[in-house]
Amino acid sequence: xxxxxxxxxxxxxxxxxTSKIVTLYTKKFGKLNVIAKGAMLTTSKFGAxxxxxxxxxxxxxxxxxxELQFLSQADIIRPFLRLYSDHNKSAIGLSxxxxxxxxxxxxxxxxxxxxxxxxxxxKLNDAERNEINLLWYFIVHLLEEIGFKINFSRCALCGxxxxxxxxxxxxSFVVDKGGFLCSKCGVGVPEAKSYSIxxxxxxxxxxxxxxxxxxxxxxxxxxxxxxKNLLFDxxxxxxxxxxxxxxxxxxxxxx
Numbered sequence: 273x274x275x276x277x278x279x280x281x282x283x284x285x286x287x288x289x290t291s292k293i294v295t296l297y298t299k300k301f302g303k304l305n306v307i308a309k310g311a312m313l314t315t316s317k318f319g320a321x322x323x324x325x326x327x328x329x330x331x332x333x334x335x336x337x338x339e340l341q342f343l344s345q346a347d348i349i350r351p352f353l354r355l356y357s358d359h360n361k362s363a364i365g366l367s368x369x370x371x372x373x374x375x376x377x378x379x380x381x382x383x384x385x386x387x388x389x390x391x392x393x394x395k396l397n398d399a400e401r402n403e404i405n406l407l408w409y410f411i412v413h414l415l416e417e418i419g420f421k422i423n424f425s426r427c428a429l430c431g432x433x434x435x436x437x438x439x440x441x442x443x444s445f446v447v448d449k450g451g452f453l454c455s456k457c458g459v460g461v462p463e464a465k466s467y468s469i470x471x472x473x474x475x476x477x478x479x480x481x482x483x484x485x486x487x488x489x490x491x492x493x494x495x496x497x498x499x500k501n502l503l504f505d506x507x508x509x510x511x512x513x514x515x516x517x518x519x520x521x522x523x524x525x526x527x
Contacts, residue, residue: 292308409483450506
């Protein structure tokens with residue numbers, strides 16, 4: 273069946289001499305593998321539309337019993353040119369695509385995830401500062417969407433609502449419970465890891481902020497490192513598949 277759908281290109285690899293196998297996250301069908309015949313040719317009709325992070329309108333022949341679909345046409349809807357010209361943005365955008373590639377199962381359509389992915393890449397393209405916050409924003413909201421929401425509002429053990437009075441300067445996070453501990457409960461819990469209260473407050477703010485305001489927050493490198501460690505420890509504990517983002521190491525060096 274011939275179908276049209278908006279899509280974000282997550283990954284593309286060479287297939288034989290002239291073709292590519294491309295992984296798309298589509299608005300209609302979720303994650304799909306498609307074959308783009310002739311995509312490696314200099315005269316290819318696909319042009320630059322199959323580069324990772326591209327936002328395209330894909331025309332494909334989709335058959336339910338087939339794991340690899342056939343891509344007939346791909347046209348760029350809106351070019352994210354700065355994602356390719358800016359090394360920092362490229363590292364973050366490709367990391368976001370890799371997270372979707374590794375965490376989301378094939379053919380489980382979710383328009384909210386598609387809109388989240390598209391909006392974050394769009395804002396990343398236009399960001400003038402603190403672009404790393406968009407990666408944290410994406411991860412926090414993606415985890416919520418796939419059923420692993422991090423609890424920022426109450427202690428993960430006693431359930432007491434967080435206030436300035438019961439927040440310690442070093443706050444404990446329990447991966448198995450997906451939440452933080454108040455000052456009373458955070459003592460003597462061997463499986464908990466300790467983080468700066470600034471890390472907690474930054475993640476809380478990023479998770480609740482409107483996407484257009486996310487890059488207003490400026491964090492020092494040590495806080496961003498703690499945020500990265502917390503989020504990826506949590507992902508490793510709850511989601512199948514290893515997520516090792518080498519591109520983030522490049523981003524750290526560039527910064």
